[in-house]
Amino acid sequence: MKLTLKVWRQDNTQDKGRFETHQVVANEHMSFLEMMDVLNESLIAEKKVPVAFEHDCREGICGTCNMVINGRPHGPQKGTTVCQLHMRAFKDGDTIVIEPWRATAFPVIKDLVVDRSAFDRIIEAGGYISVNTGQAQDANAIPIEKDLSSQAFDAATCIGCGACVAACPNGSAMLFTSAKVAHLGLLPQGKVESSKRVQSMVSQMDEEGFGLCSNTGACEAECPKEISIVNIAMLNREYMSSVLGSKVTV
Amino acid sequence: MSWLTKFLTSSIGRKLIMSLTGLFLVLFLIVHLAGNLQLLINDQGATFNAYAYTMTHNPLIKFIAYGNYFFILLHAVQGILLAIKNRQAKGSKYAVSTNKTASWASKNMALLGILIFAFLCIHMGDFWFKMKFTDIPMVAVEGLDYKVANLYSKVEASFAQWWIVLIYLIGLLALAYHLQHGFQSAFQTLGLNHKKYTPLIHSLGRIFSIVLPLGYAIIPILYLGNSMGWWTWFG
Numbered sequence: 497m498k499l500t501l502k503v504w505r506q507d508n509t510q511d512k513g514r515f516e517t518h519q520v521v522a523n524e525h526m527s528f529l530e531m532m533d534v535l536n537e538s539l540i541a542e543k544k545v546p547v548a549f550e551h552d553c554r555e556g557i558c559g560t561c562n563m564v565i566n567g568r569p570h571g572p573q574k575g576t577t578v579c580q581l582h583m584r585a586f587k588d589g590d591t592i593v594i595e596p597w598r599a600t601a602f603p604v605i606k607d608l609v610v611d612r613s614a615f616d617r618i619i620e621a622g623g624y625i626s627v628n629t630g631q632a633q634d635a636n637a638i639p640i641e642k643d644l645s646s647q648a649f650d651a652a653t654c655i656g657c658g659a660c661v662a663a664c665p666n667g668s669a670m671l672f673t674s675a676k677v678a679h680l681g682l683l684p685q686g687k688v689e690s691s692k693r694v695q696s697m698v699s700q701m702d703e704e705g706f707g708l709c710s711n712t713g714a715c716e717a718e719c720p721k722e723i724s725i726v727n728i729a730m731l732n733r734e735y736m737s738s739v740l741g742s743k744v745t746v
Numbered sequence: 747m748s749w750l751t752k753f754l755t756s757s758i759g760r761k762l763i764m765s766l767t768g769l770f771l772v773l774f775l776i777v778h779l780a781g782n783l784q785l786l787i788n789d790q791g792a793t794f795n796a797y798a799y800t801m802t803h804n805p806l807i808k809f810i811a812y813g814n815y816f817f818i819l820l821h822a823v824q825g826i827l828l829a830i831k832n833r834q835a836k837g838s839k840y841a842v843s844t845n846k847t848a849s850w851a852s853k854n855m856a857l858l859g860i861l862i863f864a865f866l867c868i869h870m871g872d873f874w875f876k877m878k879f880t881d882i883p884m885v886a887v888e889g890l891d892y893k894v895a896n897l898y899s900k901v902e903a904s905f906a907q908w909w910i911v912l913i914y915l916i917g918l919l920a921l922a923y924h925l926q927h928g929f930q931s932a933f934q935t936l937g938l939n940h941k942k943y944t945p946l947i948h949s950l951g952r953i954f955s956i957v958l959p960l961g962y963a964i965i966p967i968l969y970l971g972n973s974m975g976w977w978t979w980f981g
């Protein structure tokens with residue numbers, strides 16, 4: 497299949513950036529990233545600079561393969577990352593527009609690569625459990641209601657890719673932060689620190705310059721792990737009850 | 747920064763203010779509509795004028811009214827500030843537009859709010875300002891031993907002008923879309939999202955977003971038609 501790619505090129509954060517048009521011959525069994533590899537090999541053969549894009553696991557778990565494809569974070573397929581997207585989702589002769597995540601808190605480093613370290617700092621602010629783990633406990637030592645463990649597990653599937661921020665018209669990081677707060681706060685091991693955690697993480701999220709949540713629902717529609725905005729309601733609830741109902745101040 | 751200032755200026759705190767003031771305004775809209783529907787009673791405005799007199803002279807209602815003005819201003823100012831902050835947080839735009847999944851209303855709450863606000867200014871200037879600061883002729887109402895301002899005749903005169911009615915309809919359309927997203931959004935902001943209740947809240951929001959603006963719209967439309975001779979609502 498013959499494709500026309502309009503790819504965002506930007507040399508560094510300060511550069512204004514521009515679209516570059518390239519022709520690529522791919523086949524429909526390739527993943528989107530493999531198609532990008534084909535493009536880059538031809539650019540290298542022509543002694544041109546290849547398109548910078550992030551990737552690592554290529555199996556939908558690391559959250560690095562981030563691009564906005566034809567206006568949709570992670571492309572047209574629901575509930576998948578770019579590395580899980582295959583060229584059979586496109587037709588011969590298609591023009592594909594590829595852009596980086598856009599949000600002030602995610603500045604472009606080069607081409608399609610953005611700096612998502614703001615997410616790391618949100619995690620550092622409280623997205624952990626501070627106990628010495630020692631040996632793994634017996635799985636049945638702490639009884640957990642099935643509903644709760646499922647809810648926590650669903651939230652835990654967040655891979656930190658940032659598609660929620662990319663999709664949000666406000667560049668808000670509420671879905672990501674809520675997934676982490678829910679994942680840890682729903683389980684007994686994480687509940688202990690939940691009052692402090694939620695305040696620290698929200699405070700860091702605000703400091704990073706993410707936008708506010710207007711409840712548009714754009715994030716959950718584009719999240720490759722289909723994290724629900726029910727988690728955002730839970731984050732709001734936890735935050736308010738922590739600020740108003742606990743002795744914790746952050 | 748004290749914990750309270752930090753809370754009220756945090757992203758979630760600021761949205762909490764939007765949500766609570768917004769829901770208060772919804773309550774106000776219901777009460778205001780119930781009062782205004784008395785304009786449809788065919789008694790030369792006697793009921794409505796007496797009601798308007800009570801509303802402007804009862805100290806408790808005056809107190810609530812000032813609270814209401816304050817909440818509208820707070821909601822409007824905070825809403826505009828949030829919209830500016832959110833625009834900055836997004837930064838540059840995509841070449842191909844995203845979020846076809848989010849409703850138009852949810853992405854244009856500030857625009858809709860500004861339209862509502864513009865309408866409110868015209869509305870207040872036309873009725874409230876004139877009621878307070880100009881001499882509206884007084885009339886006697888059967889059963890009252892004092893005279894009341896004839897706000898009814900002012901309403902009648904305003905709604906005989908098609909362009910005023912048009913401004914009202916535009917304001918109400920903006921309100922319809924604002925509520926379509928806003929009502930359910932306010933509950934999500936409060937952290938109330940529940941498998942059992944959220945569908946009910948969504949339905950209630952849809953009903954409010956249609957019934958409230960429609961209820962308000964009936965009044966100027968009936969008055970305009972009456973004065974144009976399209977129909978005779980008032981004998």
Ligand code: HEM
Nearest residue numbers: 710765768771772822825855856859860863928931932935
């Ligand atoms: C009687 C009139 C109004 C009513 C009943 C109303 C109601 C609401 C409600 C219930 C919300 C949802 C709050 C939330 O998401 O938590 C909302 C949001 C909003 N309102 Fe209003 N509102 C009114 C007038 C206005 C005005 C005059 C403005 C601005 C000039 C305005 C601007 C906004 C904005 C920008 C939001 C979205 C905030 C966000 O989610 O980012 N509203 N409104």
Ligand code: SF4
Nearest residue numbers: 654655657658660719
């Ligand atoms: S919530 Fe979804 S979209 Fe957001 S970072 Fe996590 S996996 Fe990515």
Ligand code: FES
Nearest residue numbers: 554558559561579
């Ligand atoms: S490369 Fe790891 S999720 Fe796509």
